[in-house]
Amino acid sequence: MVTTLRTLAQSYLxxxxxxxxxxxxxxxxxxxxxxxxxxxxxxxAAWAETAIAQRQVxxxxxxxxxxxxxxxxxxxxTDVLPMADAALRLASGDPVLALAASNSMVCKMRxxxxxxxxxxxxxxxxxxxxxxxx
Numbered sequence: 001m002v003t004t005l006r007t008l009a010q011s012y013l014x015x016x017x018x019x020x021x022x023x024x025x026x027x028x029x030x031x032x033x034x035x036x037x038x039x040x041x042x043x044x045a046a047w048a049e050t051a052i053a054q055r056q057v058x059x060x061x062x063x064x065x066x067x068x069x070x071x072x073x074x075x076x077x078t079d080v081l082p083m084a085d086a087a088l089r090l091a092s093g094d095p096v097l098a099l100a101a102s103n104s105m106v107c108k109m110r111x112x113x114x115x116x117x118x119x120x121x122x123x124x125x126x127x128x129x130x131x132x133x134x
Contacts, residue, residue: 002036010047013062020062028069037079044070045086052090057103064090064109071113087113 005026012023031041048063067087074080091113101107 002030002040005030006040006044009066010044010051013051013066014056014059016058020058021065024062024066024069027066028073031070032074032079034075034079037074041070041080041083045083048090049086052093055098057106061103061105061109064106064113068109068112 009023009026009030012019013027014020015023027044030036031044045067048067051063052060054060067083067090070083071080071087091110
């Protein structure tokens, strides 16, 4: 059942309406449950990398939103440690950097995923002006 819900929510991340936000929240709540974290979080991280590699603006912003929601809703940070490396790779990878230069939503979600100490004021200002963040 968890696999079915995860797959369904992942498919709705490509939608343009409110169902995208609901899918991100569903993934966050589902993947941060104590009984679901271990078997499914790694699969979601692998899927997220594959989805972002497609270089579609809407899908990239949605996937980063879902990753940020998963990191935010985790009851214990140790539960999502296996996803931390994948999240950093996603936020600083070439597809995201290229899309962040031209899309403010991708840039905003990129900043949400990155740790607070690695985001400078210059990077935040660069997103607002459409300048690629280093």
